[in-house]
Amino acid sequence: MMKPLLEVEDLHVRFHLRTGIVEAVRGVSFQLGRERLGIVGESGSGKSQTGRAILGLTPPPGEVTAKRLAFDGVDLLTASKRTLRTLRGGRISMVMQDPKYSLNPVMTIGEQIIEAYQAHAKASRAEARDKALAMLEAVKMRDPVRVFSLYPHEVSGGMGQRAMIAMMLVTDPDLLIADEPTSALDVTVSMEVLRILDELVAERGMGLVFISHDLKLVSSFCDRVLVMYAGRVVEELEARNLHEAKHPYTQGLMRCLPTLANDVRPLPTLNRDPSWAL
Amino acid sequence: MLDIQNLNVVFGTARLRVDAVKNVSFTVRQGESYGLVGESGSGKSTVLRAICGLAPITSGHVRVDGKAVATPRSKDFYRTVQMVFQDPYASLHPRHTVDRTLSEPLAIHGEKDAEARILQALKEVGLGPSFRFRYPHQLSGGQRQRIAIARALILRPKVLLLDEPTSALDASVQAEILNLLDDLRRRMGLTYILVSHDLAVVAHLCERLLVMRHGEAVEETASEALRSGKATSEYTQSLIQASQGFTRNPSQPAHATAG
Numbered sequence: 001m002m003k004p005l006l007e008v009e010d011l012h013v014r015f016h017l018r019t020g021i022v023e024a025v026r027g028v029s030f031q032l033g034r035e036r037l038g039i040v041g042e043s044g045s046g047k048s049q050t051g052r053a054i055l056g057l058t059p060p061p062g063e064v065t066a067k068r069l070a071f072d073g074v075d076l077l078t079a080s081k082r083t084l085r086t087l088r089g090g091r092i093s094m095v096m097q098d099p100k101y102s103l104n105p106v107m108t109i110g111e112q113i114i115e116a117y118q119a120h121a122k123a124s125r126a127e128a129r130d131k132a133l134a135m136l137e138a139v140k141m142r143d144p145v146r147v148f149s150l151y152p153h154e155v156s157g158g159m160g161q162r163a164m165i166a167m168m169l170v171t172d173p174d175l176l177i178a179d180e181p182t183s184a185l186d187v188t189v190s191m192e193v194l195r196i197l198d199e200l201v202a203e204r205g206m207g208l209v210f211i212s213h214d215l216k217l218v219s220s221f222c223d224r225v226l227v228m229y230a231g232r233v234v235e236e237l238e239a240r241n242l243h244e245a246k247h248p249y250t251q252g253l254m255r256c257l258p259t260l261a262n263d264v265r266p267l268p269t270l271n272r273d274p275s276w277a278l
Numbered sequence: 279m280l281d282i283q284n285l286n287v288v289f290g291t292a293r294l295r296v297d298a299v300k301n302v303s304f305t306v307r308q309g310e311s312y313g314l315v316g317e318s319g320s321g322k323s324t325v326l327r328a329i330c331g332l333a334p335i336t337s338g339h340v341r342v343d344g345k346a347v348a349t350p351r352s353k354d355f356y357r358t359v360q361m362v363f364q365d366p367y368a369s370l371h372p373r374h375t376v377d378r379t380l381s382e383p384l385a386i387h388g389e390k391d392a393e394a395r396i397l398q399a400l401k402e403v404g405l406g407p408s409f410r411f412r413y414p415h416q417l418s419g420g421q422r423q424r425i426a427i428a429r430a431l432i433l434r435p436k437v438l439l440l441d442e443p444t445s446a447l448d449a450s451v452q453a454e455i456l457n458l459l460d461d462l463r464r465r466m467g468l469t470y471i472l473v474s475h476d477l478a479v480v481a482h483l484c485e486r487l488l489v490m491r492h493g494e495a496v497e498e499t500a501s502e503a504l505r506s507g508k509a510t511s512e513y514t515q516s517l518i519q520a521s522q523g524f525t526r527n528p529s530q531p532a533h534a535t536a537g
Binding site: 042043186189194213216217219220221253257258260267269 | 419518522526
């Protein structure tokens with residue numbers, strides 16, 4: 001068996017607040033190869049904090065501990081800042097939720113992609129420019145040269161998100177973490193963005209961690225799904241076996257969605273069992 | 279109950295002119311629930327805002343209960359029509375307690391017996407009297423949306439305008455709010471106009487719906503037709519398909535299985 005790309009064992013993220021300690025992530029363990037892993041949960045389940053902890057992006061009062069948190073054999077908790085900098089954006093990158101907030105508003109899209117590329121590869125400006133244009137074409141921009149010189153506010157949400165994917169993939173990472181990459185987009189646009197993401201991930205054989213609140217979307221997009229509740233993984237299953245989910249939370253989460261196919265009313269609601277959070 | 283004919287809403291003039299709603303017509307009968315579906319920028323929310331006076335009616339007619347609406351809207355209008363907004367984190371006053379939020383419409387309309395009405399309104403949306411003196415930050419998203427619904431219902435309106443009432447909520451909380459809305463409509467004989475980008479939510483709550491795109495009506499259809507996958511326009515079909523989740527094109531190379 002191949003060595004896993006990412007190993008996470010007993011990951012904890014704690015926030016020391018005035019009012020006490022809040023544990024956002026409580027002992028999450030998983031391994032990831034070159035596959036698509038989905039992390040699903042509702043707000044406050046710790047799914048985003050798990051993604052951020054991998055990249056070392058836990059915001060200040062937060063504290064990350066783990067028995068093991070390693071990327072391709074490199075321990076991310078003890079690695080020097082310098083090592084982390086070369087990994088982050090280079091071999092591991094992250095697509096955030098909303099392009100409106102996560103792109104630099106005062107730099108053109110092309111400049112931002114060039115900046116990302118030159119931070120990790122020794123390349124002349126001309127090379128970087130070619131690479132950026134090629135990347136914009138890879139995310140199916142109709143007119144890459146025009147988009148290259150546009151500012152983020154001049155493009156639509158779907159285009160912005162594709163620009164961000166271009167920026168994140170320009171360094172040929174081995175692992176991509178996508179935190180709700182399509183939640184800010186319209187349904188038809190988000191399908192288009194997902195299709196592009198899917199093609200690029202398959203083409204380059206990357207590992208993908210796809211974080212979302214949308215169980216249906218995740219199960220149709222990923223190979224494997226982790227369901228999180230109150231900072232813990234309550235269930236791990238193959239995406240295609242989702243209908244065989246055993247945990248009442250997963251089952252409840254699936255049933256409470258209205259669907260076009262069945263007209264159920266009243267909709268089954270979730271009775272949160274306090275023992276799930278133990 | 280509600281009759282909208284050739285509604286146009288235009289913002290700005292000359293170079294900055296935006297035709298947000300173009301020639302939209304529909305009617306909603308008493309006790310019916312009508313959906314407006316579309317993607318962002320389709321003008322669906324603008325239609326709602328035009329009905330309740332938050333956006334200008336450039337031309338066309340909006341009739342409520344057979345009477346054309348006056349601008350600005352009268353107090354009587356707001357006794358008949360009330361609105362619930364999308365984001366319960368933004369639509370409740372952060373420094374007003376639930377009690378104050380709920381008593382304001384009563385005070386404006388000179389209603390007596392505020393205390394009993396407030397307790398009754400809280401009961402109707404499934405919250406106990408213990409919520410009465412809380413601030414919005416002491417409530418969860420679902421509880422806040424219940425308060426927003428209670429505020430809209432406290433004047434006993436006949437029509438509720440619902441602007442994406444569940445899209446800021448988690449899936450399990452969405453189910454609770456949808457059930458509540460369904461239940462309230464049956465008990466009080468309310469008429470709903472629901473705006474949403476989620477076809478499944480609209481099909482669940484509404485009998486008929488209008489699909490909008492770029493400010494224009496694409497097609498009017500029934501939820502039953504949507505459920506059986508019948509849609510005449512290509513755009514509606516693509517919305518139905520997108521709502522089924524991601525489908526991988528089978529002609530694409532399968533994902534590397536070596537990992």
